[in-house]
Amino acid sequence: MRRFRSWDDTELAYRTVGSGPPLVCVPGGPGQAVDYLGELGGLSNHRTLIMLDNRGTGSSQVPRDSATYRVDQLVRDLEALRRHLGSDRMDLLGHSASGGICLLYAAQHARRLNRLVLVAPSLRVVGIPSDLGVDEVLARRAHETWYADAVAALHAEAGSPQELERYRRLSAPLLYGRWSSAAQAQTAAEPAQFARTATEGFYADFEPDPGLPERLAACTMPVLLVAGEYDIWPTCASMRELTRLFADARLTVLPETGHFPWVDDPATFVATVQDFLARPPAPPTV
Template sequence: MESFTSWDGTELAYRVVGSGPPLVCIPGGPGQAVEYLGELGGLTRSRTLILLDNRGTGASGVPADPATYRVDRLVDDVEALRQHLGLDRMDLFGHSASGGICLLYAARHPGRLNHLVLVAPSLRVVGLPSDLEVDRVLAARAHEPWHATAVTALHAEATTPEEQQRYRWEAAPLLYGRWSPAAQAQAAAEPAQFAPAATDGFYAGFAPDPALPARLAEFTAPTLLLAGEHDIWPTAAAVRQLATLFGSHELVVQPDSGHFPWVDDPAAFAASVEAFLAR
C-alpha cells in the first residue's frame, strides 16, 4: 500500500495494480475497505487501478473529525488524491455508495475528469429512489432455491448484531446474478471489511442539493452508467432514471448480474468498461 496526506492531515492509503492508463477507484459500502473491488474483473490488463481506502477504512487513518466521513466531505479526499498523483485530469470509477461521492465530485470539479464510470451507483445524493420496479426484479428470481429465505431476510428487522449478520448473509444471494463460489466468497469476506464509524457517518446530516441535477446536466465528460440486470439497489430502472440527468452518457445493463457485476461476469464487465474508456 502507498499513502498520502489528505487536506486535513488524515493519512490515506491506496493500492496500485495493473498496467496502462490510470483509473482512480473509490469503494462504496459505505465504509467498506477497497479490497472488495479486487481487480475489477481483469481491468488490470489494460488499466492501472488506483484503489483508495476511504478515510477510516482499510489501511487509511481515522480522521480527527468524524463529520468528515460524510459523503460530500469525502469529495475533498478524491481531489487530494488527484493532486497527489499529479494528474491534471483523470478517469474516475465509483461503485454503489461511492457513486454518490463521484457524482458530487463531477459537479464540483467537472474540468478534472476525462471519463466517469459509475457502477450500481447510489442515487441518494441526487434524491432519486433506488428501488424502482424492485418487486418485478425480485419476482423474476422466484425460481431460485434460496429465494424465499433471502426475501424474508431482506425485509426482516434485526434486534441484535448477530441477527443482523445472519439476515445479511441469508439475503446476500439477491445481490448477485448467480450464487456462485466467487459470490459466496466475496459475501463471506464482507463483514470484516466494514468500519462502523465510516458507515454511520457517510450520510449523517447530509441532505441532497436541489441544484445538483442541473449541474450534472451541464457535465460534459463521457459517463458510463453500468447496472446489473438483477440488482435490487439500485435497480436497472433506477439507473435509467439517473441517466436522464446526463447529457453525454452511455448506459449498460449487464445481463444475469447483480450489485457486483465484475464478480458475476468478469469478462463482460471488463469489456464494457475497457471499450468505454478507450473511446
C-alpha cells in the first residue's frame, strides 16, 4: 500500500494494480475497504487501477474528527489524492455509496475530470430514489430457489447486530445476477471489510443540496453509468433518472447482472468500461 497525507493530516492508503493509463477507483459500502473491488473483473489488464481506502477503512488511518466520514467531506480526500498523484485531470470510477462522493466531486471539481464512470451508484446526494420500479425487478427473480428467504430477510427488521448480519447473508443473492461461487465468496468476505464508524458517519447529518443537479448539468466530461439489470439499489429506472442530469451521459444496462457486475459478468463489464475510457475527453469545464 502507498500512503499520503490528506487535507487534515489523516494518512490515507491506496494500492495500484495493473498497467495502462491510470483510473482512480473509490469503494462504496459505505465504510467498506477497497479490497472488494478486486481488479474489477480484469480491468487492470487495460488500466492502472489506483484503489483508495477511504478514511477509517482498510489500511487508511482513523480520523480525529468523526464528522469527516460524511460523504461531502470525503470529496476533500479525493482531491487530496489527485494532488498527491500530480495529475492535472483524472479518470474516476465510483461504485455504490462512493458514487455519491464522485457526483459531489464532479460538481465541485469538474475541470479535474477527464471521464467519470459510475457503477451502480448511490443516488442519495442528488435526491433520486434508488428503488424506482424495484417490485418489478424482484418479481423477475421469483423463480430462484433462494428467493423467498432473501426477500423476507430484505424486509426484516433486525433486533441485534448478529441478526442484522444473518439477514444480510440471506438477502445477499438479490445483489448478484447469479448466486455463483464468486458471489458467495465475496459475500463471505464482506464483514471483515467494513468499519462501522465509517459506515455510520457516511450520511450523518447530511442533507442533499438542491442546487447539485444544476451544477452537474453544467459538467462537460463524458459520463458512463453502468447498471445491472437485476440491481435493486439503484434500479435501472432510477439510473435513467440520473442520466438526465448530465449533458453527456451514456447508460449501459448489463444483462443478468446485479450490484456487482464485474463479479457476475467480468468480460462484458471490462469491455463496456474500457470502450468508454477510450473515448477522447471533453474540454475541461471552466
